Amino acid sequence: MSALLRTEGLAKAYGGVQALNGASIEVSPGSITGLIGPNGSGKTTLFNVITGYARADAGQVFLDDRPITNFRPERVFALGIGRTFQLTRIFPSLTVLENMLIAAQHKERSRNPFAVAGGPASRRHAMELLEFTGIVSHASALAQTLSYGQRKLLELSYVLVADPDVVLLDEPAGGVNPSLINHLATRIRELNAAGKTFLIVEHNMDFVMRLCDPITVLDYGSVIASGPPDLVRNDPKVLDAYLGVGDDES
Amino acid sequence: MTTARVWQWSGSLLLLAAAAVFPLAFTNPAITNYGVYTLIFVAAASAWNIFSGYSGYISLGHAVFFGSGAYFTGIATRDWHYTGSQVFALLPLAGLVGAILAVPFGLLALQVRRHTFVVMTIAVFFIFQLMAYNLATTGGTSGLLAPTINYNAATYNNPFYYAAFAIAAGTITLSWLIRRSRFGLQLRAIRDDEDRARGLGVRATQVKLSSFVISAVPVAMIGGVWWYYTTLVDPSSGFDPLFDVAVALMAFLGGLGTVAGPALGALIIEPAELYFQQQVSSGYIFLILYGALFLVVILIMPRGILPTAGELITKWLTRRKNGTRPTGQRPPVGASSSEVDPTTDDSQGQSPRASTASGLA
Numbered sequence: 161m162s163a164l165l166r167t168e169g170l171a172k173a174y175g176g177v178q179a180l181n182g183a184s185i186e187v188s189p190g191s192i193t194g195l196i197g198p199n200g201s202g203k204t205t206l207f208n209v210i211t212g213y214a215r216a217d218a219g220q221v222f223l224d225d226r227p228i229t230n231f232r233p234e235r236v237f238a239l240g241i242g243r244t245f246q247l248t249r250i251f252p253s254l255t256v257l258e259n260m261l262i263a264a265q266h267k268e269r270s271r272n273p274f275a276v277a278g279g280p281a282s283r284r285h286a287m288e289l290l291e292f293t294g295i296v297s298h299a300s301a302l303a304q305t306l307s308y309g310q311r312k313l314l315e316l317s318y319v320l321v322a323d324p325d326v327v328l329l330d331e332p333a334g335g336v337n338p339s340l341i342n343h344l345a346t347r348i349r350e351l352n353a354a355g356k357t358f359l360i361v362e363h364n365m366d367f368v369m370r371l372c373d374p375i376t377v378l379d380y381g382s383v384i385a386s387g388p389p390d391l392v393r394n395d396p397k398v399l400d401a402y403l404g405v406g407d408d409e410s
Numbered sequence: 411m412t413t414a415r416v417w418q419w420s421g422s423l424l425l426l427a428a429a430a431v432f433p434l435a436f437t438n439p440a441i442t443n444y445g446v447y448t449l450i451f452v453a454a455a456s457a458w459n460i461f462s463g464y465s466g467y468i469s470l471g472h473a474v475f476f477g478s479g480a481y482f483t484g485i486a487t488r489d490w491h492y493t494g495s496q497v498f499a500l501l502p503l504a505g506l507v508g509a510i511l512a513v514p515f516g517l518l519a520l521q522v523r524r525h526t527f528v529v530m531t532i533a534v535f536f537i538f539q540l541m542a543y544n545l546a547t548t549g550g551t552s553g554l555l556a557p558t559i560n561y562n563a564a565t566y567n568n569p570f571y572y573a574a575f576a577i578a579a580g581t582i583t584l585s586w587l588i589r590r591s592r593f594g595l596q597l598r599a600i601r602d603d604e605d606r607a608r609g610l611g612v613r614a615t616q617v618k619l620s621s622f623v624i625s626a627v628p629v630a631m632i633g634g635v636w637w638y639y640t641t642l643v644d645p646s647s648g649f650d651p652l653f654d655v656a657v658a659l660m661a662f663l664g665g666l667g668t669v670a671g672p673a674l675g676a677l678i679i680e681p682a683e684l685y686f687q688q689q690v691s692s693g694y695i696f697l698i699l700y701g702a703l704f705l706v707v708i709l710i711m712p713r714g715i716l717p718t719a720g721e722l723i724t725k726w727l728t729r730r731k732n733g734t735r736p737t738g739q740r741p742p743v744g745a746s747s748s749e750v751d752p753t754t755d756d757s758q759g760q761s762p763r764a765s766t767a768s769g770l771a
Binding site: 258277322 | 605
């Protein structure tokens with residue numbers, strides 16, 4: 161089966177730091193692909209390049225075999241790639257429901273610029289998703305009143321409201337309490353069972369190993385391993401990258 | 411319709427009716443003079459807020475539109491030989507001139523973000539002021555005089571009052587329509603996090619430029635009214651940096667990004683300023699007060715009167731409803747685990763390194 165999202169030899173340097181160095185990954189349709197690697201291995205830069213927040217120096221990004229390299233973020237989103245951020249980015253002075261409607265607005269066809277934000281269908285869909293993620297009781301509250309975990313759920317909700325083909329989650333479990341991590345994992349699994357494709361960057365290995373298959377490992381901006389969790393877990397190169405043990409004596 | 415909505419609507423209609431009959435109830439021209447200037451600033455501050463209040467991009471260059479509206483009306487009146495009430499028919503054209511100027515101005519200034527944008531607007535403002543000084547058609551330093559009008563002295567101010575009233579009411583209505591619209595929501599999302607908004611499909615440049623152009627129209631129109639009422643525009647009064655400071659202060663005081671806030675700010679500041687200028691021989695003392703008021707607003711009430719008052723009322727209502735816990739508050743200590751909503755606790759998880767090592771081991 162051909163990959164839904166694919167990168168080929170992506171390179172990106174920030175000054176003297178080579179954040180991505182020929183990174184090639186594949187995300188199969190219907191998978192929950194994990195992307196792991198030590199701090200500074202280029203995971204978030206890869207997300208930024210895919211979603212148009214950073215320009216690639218070299219290499220290509222394909223969505224459904226269509227090149228989308230260096231497209232602007234709004235275009236990448238419109239083509240079907242939604243993402244969340246490592247440090248959650250919501251709109252604090254808008255209500256939770258308004259946050260949802262921002263992501264839903266590009267689907268609305270009304271040409272009237274003064275049409276009230278969010279038609280009945282968008283609002284209903286938004287409320288259903290808030291119900292699904294468990295924060296519907298906060299729909300009319302300002303987003304700035306949400307706790308950190310709730311903000312993570314809001315960000316996931318409003319990415320989902322646009323019904324993207326691929327959802328990129330950047331550390332969804334980072335800084336979140338264990339019961340909420342389980343809640344999040346359950347929701348991701350349910351969405352995946354319904355056909356949604358995920359690419360997840362995460363440091364919490366329990367979370368990744370339980371949820372993702374396959375897993376791709378980045379180190380110094382390049383892919384060093386890729387495969388099922390058990391294979392990746394025991395790969396000497398991966399152990400070396402994380403723990404500094406392996407073949408450095410050879 | 412909720413009770414709050416009923417209050418809002420009846421309050422707005424009452425204010426509208428009061429403003430409509432104001433010159434009929436107070437026939438003293440000295441009083442209606444206050445009315446004309448106040449409405450000029452109600453319109454200007456509300457229009458400025460459509461761009462700066464909703465998008466968060468503070469423009470200190472809207473005097474470009476005010477002055478251009480005044481100059482356009484002056485030049486057209488002179489060259490096309492308009493007299494009396496005919497001049498008011500030029501106001502929509504003045505608005506169009508404002509919109510046309512706003513396109514290149516916006517395209518240029520909106521290349522940059524936030525603070526740099528403010529500097530850009532000031533730079534463009536000075537370019538326009540210099541042009542007014544130096545172009546032949548603007549009358550140089552002497553400016554442009556309005557033709558004499560044969561209105562009845564007792565009701566002389568009324569046509570100006572109603573022209574300003576129509577523009578102010580139209581601008582506030584437009585502001586209300588925009589705030590509740592998809593366009594308004596996109597602007598407010600840009601204010602909170604522009605890059606994130608773009609990542610959710612908001613065409614930020616297009617949205618910002620549209621709102622900049624829309625906000626320029628009433629400002630240019632009201633500039634035309636102002637010129638005809640004061641009977642003179644020169645480069646320093648038409649392109650006056652204090653105009654920008656005034657509209658920004660009014661919006662900040664009343665409530666930046668709210669529909670009624672800038673109008674409320676104008677209703678407080680403009681009559682006070684006029685009164686002060688009349689009472690104190692040195693007119694420049696009010697500038698010191700302006701600065702002081704700006705500091706007080708930013709330090710004590712950065713969100714302005716309306717949002718702060720709204721917050722206080724909500725707090726008071728919440729306190730009255732005993733047993734209702736505010737949004738985002740933790741459940742009471744001792745609640746059983748089954749009662750705890752997993753989404754409310756924001757405690758930090760394991761450190762990445764620790765979880766990584768344990769997961770791989």
